[in-house]
Amino acid sequence: MSGKLVDYFNKQPRLGVFSTSNKDGLIDSAVYGSPQMIDEKTVIVALGNGRTAANLQENPNAVYMILEPGAGIHDWKGVRVYLRMKEYATSGPQLDQWKVQAVKIIGEEAVEMIHALATFDVTEARPLIDLGQGWEKSI
Numbered sequence: 001m002s003g004k005l006v007d008y009f010n011k012q013p014r015l016g017v018f019s020t021s022n023k024d025g026l027i028d029s030a031v032y033g034s035p036q037m038i039d040e041k042t043v044i045v046a047l048g049n050g051r052t053a054a055n056l057q058e059n060p061n062a063v064y065m066i067l068e069p070g071a072g073i074h075d076w077k078g079v080r081v082y083l084r085m086k087e088y089a090t091s092g093p094q095l096d097q098w099k100v101q102a103v104k105i106i107g108e109e110a111v112e113m114i115h116a117l118a119t120f121d122v123t124e125a126r127p128l129i130d131l132g133q134g135w136e137k138s139i
Contacts, residue, residue, distance in 0.1 A: 017030070
């Protein structure tokens with residue numbers, strides 16, 4: 001992976017779909033704007049105390065999919081980033097620092113809903129539509 005993925009992943013404004021499943025394989029997908037790629041191998045995500053957070057406690061695997069509509073289906077752009085959670089912090093300096101920065105962007109009321117900060121390893125990146133091309137050709 002290269003800095004191109006980091007730049008694309010962190011481009012704002014953008015929303016993506018964050019998908020998780022519990023230990024029984026029941027899937028949840030939710031729209032998220034908070035994921036940030038801090039380097040080519042690491043993503044952090046701020047989480048409320050909902051289904052996504054609960055699923056990650058049972059199953060550390062997730063996918064974050066960024067979509068950009070195009071004129072036709074083959075013109076859509078995007079990337080699917082496969083993740084494995086390595087840390088889950090409900091307190092501490094990293095979460096506190098994230099909240100201070102986030103207040104400026106999303107406001108104090110939204111930050112109060114943040115329950116945890118999860119850190120993930122990037123395990124794979126694939127294009128939105130896989131036609132045998134690398135993810136770089138899809139963004």
